[in-house]
Amino acid sequence: MLGLLETKREDISKYDIGRIWGNSSVDWEFVESVGAAGGLLLLWDDNVFQKRNCYKGERWLCIEGVLTKNNFQCAYCLVYGAHGRVAKRVVWEELSYIAGLCQIPFCFMGDFNEILQIEDRKGLQSLPGSAEEFKSWVQDMQLVDLPLTDRKFTWFRGQSCSRIDRVLVNIxxxxxxxxxxxxxxxxGLSDHCPLIVEDIRGRGGPRPFRSLDSWFTHEDFLRMVKNEWRTLGEGPFLEKLKALTLPLRQWHKANFSDMENRLTQFEEEIRKLDEKVSEGIYDDTTEARRKALVRFCEKWYIRKEIHWKQMSRSKHARDMDRNTRYFHHIASARRRNNRIDALMIQGRLVRNQARIKHAIRGFYKELYRQEYVPRIGVRDGLLPQIDVVESEALEVLPSAEEIKEAVWDCESSKAPGSDGYNMNFIKKC
Structure with missing residues (x-):
């Protein structure tokens, strides 16, 4: 999908599109300019996206359709924001209307001619009123502002810099x-930087192990852990925990890796049974089957909620109602923000993952490198000597009750340790 603003064209021919796109597998829609001002153009590969409807406004262009690869029904809306505060409100109201009309996932992209945060404009001390209204509109529409990974501003003129170009998507x-x-x-020669949206599915390395709270909802989990623990025999506790990660990974893959597919299958089975009932086909077997499917669905909904609540590590998780979508959004945002896609190394922006890993490893090796320092002991007269009673008290091993109290005092589902196990796993196993 390619969106162009300020085309300054009252008409666009197939020849013009061919020069831009480069081949014939293209479809497009445009909003003509008013004289030499404005103009919007959307182009897409018709083998990838199939258009169903098109809606146009003076400052926006929306196409509704389906992405053929994953059968995802969605809408793209190219926006060229107005300059005046009142005119901006009109554009936002029109966008709200078209999003409500389509009732499908939306992607708004373009020049909104407005900022969302103070940091979006160089030298700004407080948000103007129009920016506050824009921020409220984004929140009311429950849109996610995709963060830029490689720069701070998108518009430059003289010494002025702002981020007024953005991509907003819903959850x-x-x-x-x-x-x-x-x-x-x-x-290039433009005042604006083009924005590029990428779907990066590749990972920079193996997925680290992490214990999941949702495992404990499975009736066989604790029995499996106890059996695997016995087979590890005698040995240091930490070594056994490390060895346990392999069977836990295998068990997770067999029982939890296809959570979404299982839910989809159960929901589809329920739908088919509902169709049978609507056609007058109903007996005790149908009712028993439907109740069983509902129980299975409920079980997997709970597991999904627990999983995303843990992944989100939200500070408000305790006080909120069940809201899997909210936790999914927070977890996805954390994952995006924590990923290092580019790094400035010796004044150059590097995107190669191998070079980034090498630079990070070298940085921390140098940071924690031990240098020679004169060692001064406690017997050198700098510290007063403790008495025998205090010495013996320091050497007493903590009791089992004290250890348990310390462990149970820790938050269960927050960040795991370096071994991937959180306190919830230690408490329950």
């Missing part, structure tokens, strides 16, 4: 494409 879009990234392209 359904993030759920479908959790690994989308937004970066800027070369500005």
């Amino acid at each position: 359904e879009w993030v759920e479908e494409f959790p690994d989308i990234r937004l970066k800027g392209g070369p500005r």
Whole structure:
């Protein structure tokens, strides 16, 4: 999908599109300019996206359709924001209307001619009123502002710098494409930097082990852990924990890796049974089957909620109602923000993952490198000597009750340790 603003064209021919796109597998829609001002153009590969409807406004262009690869029904809306405060409100109201009309996942992209945060404009001390209204509109629409990964501003003129170009998607879009990234392209002769949305599914390395709270909802989990623990025999506790990660990974893959597919299958089975009932086909077997499917669905809904609540590590998780979508959104945002896609190394922006890993490893090796320092002992007269009673008290091993009290005092589902186990696993196993 390619969106162009300020085309300054009252008409666009197939020849013009061919020069831009480069081949014939293209479809497009445009909003003509008013004289030499404005103009919007959307182009896409018709083998990838199939258009169903198109809606146009003076400052926006929306196409509704389906992405053929994953059968994802969605809408793209190219926006060219107004300059005046009242005119901006009109555009936002029109966008709200068209999003409500389509009722499908939305992607708004373009020049909104407005900022969301103080940091979006160089030298700004407080948000103007129009920016506060824009921020409220984004929140009311429950849109996610995709963060830029490689720059701070997108518009430059003289000494003025702002981020007024952005891509806004709703939560359904993030759920479908959790690994989308937004970066800027070369500005060239324009005042604006082009924005590039990528779907990065590759990982920089093996997935680290992490114990999941949702495992404990499975009736066979604790029995499996006890059996595997016995087979590890005698040995240091930490070594046994490390060895346990392999059977836990295998068990997770067999029982929890296809959570979404299982839910989809159960929901589809329930739908088919509902169709039978609507056609007058109903007996005790149908009712028993439906109740069983509902129980299975409820079980997997709970597991999904627990999983995303843990992944989100939200500070408000205790006080909130069940809201899997909210936790999914927070977890996805954390994953996007924590990923290092590019790193400035010796004044150069590097995107190669191998070089980034090498640089990070070298940095911390140098940071924690032990240098020679004169060692001064406690017997050198700098510290007063403790008495025998205090010495013996320091050497007493903690009791089992004290250890348990310390462990149980820790938050169960927050960040795991370096071994991947959180306190919930230690407490229950």
